[in-house]
Amino acid sequence: xxxxxxxxxxxxxxxxxxxxxxxxxxxxxxxxxxxxxxxxxxxxxxxxxxxxxxxxxxxxxxxxxxxxxxxxxxxxxxxxxxxxxxxxxxxxxxxxxxxxxxxxxxxxxxxxxxxxxxxxxxxxxxxxxxxxxxxxxxxxxxxxxxxxxxxxxxxxxxxxxxxxxxxxxxxxxxxxxxxxxxxxxxxxxxxxxxxxxxxxxxxxxxxxxxxxxxxxxxxxxxxxxxxxxxxxxxxxxxxxxxxxxxxxxxxxxxxxxxxxxxxxxxxxxxxxxxxxxxxxxxxxxxxxxxxxxxxxxxxxxxxxxxxxxxxxxxxxxxxxxxxxxxxxxxxxxxxxxxxxxxxxxxxxxxxxxxxxxxxxxxxxxxxxxxxxxxxxxxxxxxxxxxxxxxxxxxxxxxxxxxxxxxxxxxxxxxxxxxxxxxxxxxxxxxxxxxxxxxxxxxxxxxxxxxxxxxxxxxxxxxx
Numbered sequence: 030x031x032x033x034x035x036x037x038x039x040x041x042x043x044x045x046x047x048x049x050x051x052x053x054x055x056x057x058x059x060x061x062x063x064x065x066x067x068x069x070x071x072x073x074x075x076x077x078x079x080x081x082x083x084x085x086x087x088x089x090x091x092x093x094x095x096x097x098x099x100x101x102x103x104x105x106x107x108x109x110x111x112x113x114x115x116x117x118x119x120x121x122x123x124x125x126x127x128x129x130x131x132x133x134x135x136x137x138x139x140x141x142x143x144x145x146x147x148x149x150x151x152x153x154x155x156x157x158x159x160x161x162x163x164x165x166x167x168x169x170x171x172x173x174x175x176x177x178x179x180x181x182x183x184x185x186x187x188x189x190x191x192x193x194x195x196x197x198x199x200x201x202x203x204x205x206x207x208x209x210x211x212x213x214x215x216x217x218x219x220x221x222x223x224x225x226x227x228x229x230x231x232x233x234x235x236x237x238x239x240x241x242x243x244x245x246x247x248x249x250x251x252x253x254x255x256x257x258x259x260x261x262x263x264x265x266x267x268x269x270x271x272x273x274x275x276x277x278x279x280x281x282x283x284x285x286x287x288x289x290x291x292x293x294x295x296x297x298x299x300x301x302x303x304x305x306x307x308x309x310x311x312x313x314x315x316x317x318x319x320x321x322x323x324x325x326x327x328x329x330x331x332x333x334x335x336x337x338x339x340x341x342x343x344x345x346x347x348x349x350x351x352x353x354x355x356x357x358x359x360x361x362x363x364x365x366x367x368x369x370x371x372x373x374x375x376x377x378x379x380x381x382x383x384x385x386x387x388x389x390x391x392x393x394x395x396x397x398x399x400x401x402x403x404x405x406x407x408x409x410x411x412x413x414x415x416x417x418x419x420x421x422x423x424x425x426x427x428x429x430x431x432x433x434x435x436x437x438x439x440x441x442x443x444x445x446x447x448x449x450x451x452x453x454x455x456x457x458x459x460x461x462x463x464x465x466x467x468x469x470x471x472x473x474x475x476x477x478x479x480x481x482x483x484x485x486x487x488x489x490x491x492x
Contacts, residue, residue: 033219035190040106040340041331041375047194051219057226060214061185065156065235067211068183072153076131079179084127086175086206090120090167097198099332101166104192106340106376108331111294119171125458126479130179133476134483146490151483153181154261155237158230160251162243163189163342164297164398169242170199172456174213176479178203184213185236187227190220191342228254238262238482242299245421245467263471263481265299265463267396268424270454271417272302273439275410276310277431284318287402290427290453292326292380295338296400297346299468300425300447300454303397304386305404306416312406316384320365323380323402328371340376341399347376350399357383357392357403367400388419396422410439417443423466425454 033051038044052060071079090097098112107115134151141147157177161169166188174184188196196215203213218226230236231254238261241251248264255262272290274283290302307315331339341347347370354368367381380400386393392403407413417426426445428436433450440448446464447454456462461477463469471481 033222035193035217035219037104037191037193038343039103039375040342040344043344043374043376046103049193049217051222052217057216057218057230060211060216061156061230061233061235063211064183064185064214067209068153068156071178071183071209071212072155072181074181076134076179076181079181080127080130082207083123083130083175083179086203086208087120087123087127089202089206090116090123090171093198093202097167097195097202100195100198101192102331102339104194105163105166105342106331107294108336108339110334112331115165115168119167119175122171122458122474123175126175126179129476130176130479133479134180136488141489143492144489145492146488148488150486150488151180151480152486154482154484156183156185156235157482158185158187158227158236158239160187160227160239160241160243160247161189163192164294164299166192166195167199170196172458172462172473172478173240173242174203176474177482178208178212180479180483182237182482185230186213186215187218187223188215190218193217224250227251231255231260232258236260240471240482241265245469248469261482263463263473264469265471265473266467266469267422268299268301268464268468269303269394269396269420269422270300270425270427270445271420271443272305273407273413273417273426273428274305274307274311274315275413275428275430275435275439276308277435278308278311278429279431280311280314281318283429284315284322286427286429286453287315287319288322288326291402292323292338292400295341297342297398300456302425302427302454303401303403304393304416304420305402306407306413307404308410308413309406309408312404316365316404319402319404320382323382324366326380328377328380338380338400341378342376344376346399347378350378350381350397350401353391353395353397354381354383354401357386357390360390362386362390362392362403365404387416394420410435414439414442421467422464424464424468425449427452427454
């Protein structure tokens with residue numbers, strides 16, 4: 030097998046699922062040419078018809094839910110119930126844009142005294158390059174692709190190599206739903222060639238814009254390349270979300286929510302709560318309830334419906350989590366539960382809780398992409414704000430309190446792309462999603478997500 034082969038390994042077993050040869054320059058060129066032709070024709074299709082295809086896509090997603098979920102489970106180890114939920118959420122998003130897309134994109138007429146008529150139009154940009162991650166193989170693609178397609182654009186999809194089967198299945202799904210062939214094109218690029226090929230595609234005049242969901246290092250590379258090419262980019266990068274529990278919170282409810290917030294997708298989500306900042310007066314009660322909830326989680330075969338935590342997607346990710354645990358304990362954190370790779374096949378890691386963490390520790394400072402929670406104690410609200418802001422990231426924030434107004438007031442003092450009070454941070458097609466600071470820029474979903482990759486064009490007709 031060559032060094033440009035793309036290998037897909039089942040993380041629950043460590044066994045090879047498939048291997049395909051990465052594309053060379055000629056095949057990439059041919060794919061881009063076909064995608065460009067398809068996108069130019071698609072831009073001329075009336076928006077009502079584009080939206081109708083989105084409705085058909087929702088039906089196709091539901092018809093293939095079982096097959097898509099099984100593929101996600103096999104390729105990245107997501108527990109099957111969560112994989113099925115990912116597909117359903119994608120279908121709901123397709124239905125949202127089928128209903129709302131035409132109205133959002135409609136011309137906005139403006140009264141201007143000196144003009145016979147004036148209006149603002151949202152017109153397609155063209156072909157958009159999407160560099161997508163493995164942790165939500167269906168949803169991450171759909172939340173970008175659906176609004177972009179309804180807006181009249183085409184998609185070049187560079188999906189993560191360990192979910193290559195999912196990438197090809199999604200490409201086929203769009204065709205089955207009635208979208209033109211080649212309008213969504215999956216590019217199969219060997220990992221070692223991704224930086225060079227991505228940079229070349231961003232420079233290509235046929236590519237109008239780029240979006241990336243991934244690490245801040247990858248985001249910096251893509252963002253700088255887009256800047257040099259003077260092209261629009263949207264970056265959804267890492268997160269180290271704070272989950273703040275104030276002294277008047279319902280501790281039991283907060284602890285139960287905290288377990289879900291941290292260990293969904295086995296902790297492999299940008300918007301998983303990662304740093305739990307708890308007021309001193311309720312810290313012991315919260316910690317006891319939280320640890321009990323974590324220790325009750327069912328770890329196992331992601332194909333089983335009762336599994337709550339599956340394997341990490343790759344062995345190097347498990348090694349990274351273990352390093353963060355060890356470094357944090359060496360720096361003074363206390364290990365309350367977990368802290369070990371699980372023996373046997375696959376890339377399983379014990380759900381882990383560290384106490385006495387804070388700035389200067391790996392589990393607090395770095396993005397922890399796996400089943401690791403970091404607890405810190407705040408002396409008062411001011412200290413909670415300080416600790417919540419003590420991060421380079423700014424994606425989400427969750428605040429738990431008996432007084433919602435107090436929670437909102439505290440949230441306004443913490444920098445993030447979203448703030449949730451007495452609720453877990455989540456994405457919803459009706460609300461914009463994105464971050465600030467090193468968590469990126471630009472927005473997906475809602476009205477903001479569909480107009481991100483359009484040309485907001487002014488028309489003026491003189492008297």
